[in-house]
Amino acid sequence: MLQLIVCIRKHVLFGYILMPYMAEYNKTTAHFTLVEQFTSKRDYFKKSPKEIQQLVKASAELSDQNIAHQFFKNTGNLKSAWDDANELKQNFVREYVDKRIDLILNVMQEKKLPLFFKDEKYANVYTDDLIELLPQKSRAVFHFNRMEDETRYFLSVRYNGKSIRLFEKAAYVLHQSPCRIIIDNRLYSFPDIDAKKLLPFILKEYVSVPKAMEEKYFKTFVLHAIRDFDVEAEGFTIETYRGNPAPVLLLEKDLQGNYAFMLQFDYPDKSWKYFEERKVSVKFQNRDDEYFFCKTFRNELFETKAIERIKELGLEFCNDQFIRITGRNQDQYVAQLGAIEWLKNNRQKLEDASIGFRQHLDKVFSLDTPELREEFSAKRDWFDLNIWVYVGSQKIPFPSLKEYILAKQREVVLPNGEIAILPEEWLARFEGVFLMAEGKYDKMRLSVQHANLLRAEEEPEDKISAEKNSPLGWQEAPTGLNASLRHYQMIGYNWMLALLQQNRGFCLADDMGLGKTIQVIAVLLHQLRTIDNQKNSDIQPGLFDEPARKTYQPNLIVVPTSLIFNWQQEIRKFAPSLTVWVHHGPARDRSLERAAKRAVILTSYSLVRNDIDLFKNIHFQNIILDESQYVKNPASKTYQALMQLSADHKLLLTGTPIENSLADLWAQMNFANKGFLHSFSYFNSNFIDPIEKDKNPRREELLKKMIAPFILRRTKEEVAPELPKLSVQVVYCEMEEDQAKLYEEEKSKVRNEILETREQASRLKMSNYVQQALTRLRQIANHPALCGYDDYPSGKYDSIIEALENVRNRKHKVLIFSSFVMHLNLFRTYFEENNLDYCMLTGETTNRQEVVERFQNNRDISFFLISIKAGGVGLNLTAADYVFIVDPWWNPAVEMQAVSRAHRIGQQQNVFVYHFITRGTIEEKIRLLQEEKTGLAKTFVNSENNIQPADLDAYLELVME
Incomplete structure (x- = not known):
């Protein structure tokens, strides 16, 4: 019966190789006869277990022919090729051979296959040639004997507790590293030493090291031997440590320069990083010519428990071997501060877990939490701020933090040099405090107007409310007011009274149509009644009381010219006891002597500018600017004139305090509370640029916080749910064929001219040109007749006419808004040609109120043509329930003002709004631009505009796309 055996054969280059054979055992003579070499070509190969197949393949790969093919380009003579090869190539081949011998021996060990020495001369192998494969690993034992004149060193083999000296033993090396060696027909396997260290001691009993080289020898070779192997020592001492280490978290920089943690285990004579694989360390000492070695063994169980505890505290062991906060953004600055804060917050937990921590950085961070000790002393217009910052025992003045806070830099250098x-x-x-406060070092003061900047974010918002801040408490509507104020109007009325008590200017920014006018009229009437009561009071002021004011100074109400009549009518209707002087027209009083005796002086922005020498001589109780967005330009003569006026209080009324830029907000707030937002240049660099250009959310939130107490904004949806439903729909119109061709020709012409001139022209000139080009494209999209092409059709015009006829046939009224008077004239011509009654209001209309009343009261008039620039504010047109915006304006706030002429308090019908857009034209792109332009206004409180040079690129895209 055939049996698989493996034979050791000599090889001229590699010492020994292994070959499998099928052999037949003869019991009588106790020998095996080799029948044939076991190869993959034999039938029984496929029936063999997988491991045996691997063994057979590995032995085949050890053939000279295969090695020559693999490494020496099919040369027929392996010995010749080997001799010509360099050392690197030879090492590759030896490694190749060793791996296959190792695989064969491992399979033999597992399958318990017999191993024999085979003499090349004979076909038989005998039991005397059998090699015993020892099942357990052997250890090499290093013996060192330090004597007076020399140190002797030899190796022995230890197996199953027994030591075997190698000297003069018959030994054969089958595998170099790790070492597999045959000694006295037994195969010993060593896991951690190569054969080169064992072989010398087969030929010699020991190695002698002379005294002169002794210390260097002990510091190197002996130390490494003690670290990696079993050592028996004579003449010197080996001490061992198997105790617990001290775990330490190190704060240091990772490879990207970010702050991260590293875990280190400190033993008495060695520190290990947590990821290091070496488990043993040895330290050498020479104490008065006495040699000592301390061998330290790592406590892996203890280290594993420490690692688990650190994970429980929220740290993550990363692939790059550093340790970071779980889930923390690894932005460099955030990661650095996050690591420090984690260390501060978990310091006690680390100490409780006996885990130390150290900082391995180029600077030292204080782990104490900064604390504020605040003291505010309120003056009439200022808070004196006496604030100190304590960090442990370190004390620094609060103003010294200014440069850090404004630079968003959280690392502060303490007097002792720590961070x-x-x-x-x-x-x-405190960003707002430092931006708005005055003074330096420990002397700093803050205007009372900025008091809420001292509020911590977690505190409830200190929005000025009538109930909290007014010393008068909640005030009912004044007697003599011929109207019932809605609840939200009562809140606005009391909010204004509260701020007036505090001598603060403010902006009532309610949505269009919510009754800002009547709320202000109620405030003026309240002040009049209060003064009348003081006059009639029998109570005399005390010696130290401030004398009550017995005179009623006039109030100045400044409005767009088109709203003078509205205000006059509203005051007459709701508060007839308020006497009004209208300063208007060419025959107006040039002295204002009689006007100053009235309760209210009503005039326009243009007349304040023209007659500033008259107005600046009067001190007013209140100056009220209606549609205050008219003074958004601080460089205008109107604004400069208004700033010369004096008053106890300044009030702003507008539905759109921000139209184009935060510059609008500064101009109006500066009028209401001069200096509240500092100078315009300061405001521009610290708020406008950071918010509008850099999209800085922190500055945005800060500005919102600053202005919140002085702006009251309510929308229709919030406070007037009883208003009828507002439906908005976009109607897309197709151009007629000739119209579309004309539009594309004009667009190509514009593009070419821009490409030719944009590099040479200034941004201002280019802005003007682009605006003209856009206007022309808009006009063609509406109707080519607006550009002089009278014979061309218009798809939009036909769609609008059809819609207007449907509205009229169903007995509804419609407001028709356009930014082009010429566009309105096209519809006027249609109405006149078809004998249809209509009303029309443009900038040239002088009898505005008469026109409004005619439309409101005449049921036969269905159409009201309105220029969006002239009729977007101040009109009450609740008779209409349809609004047509026949061409889009740059800013939808202006369009919403137009819609609010119909959708306002007093409207009883649902309101339907239709935006007519010509498809495939600049109008579609304008709608996309509208979303961007209103984002800023919606953010702060809730726009008609020309193209500014700063906005040029955005508008160029509209043309060039």
């Missing part, structure tokens, strides 16, 4: 980390919430809380 303190400011709480993140301080950046938001």
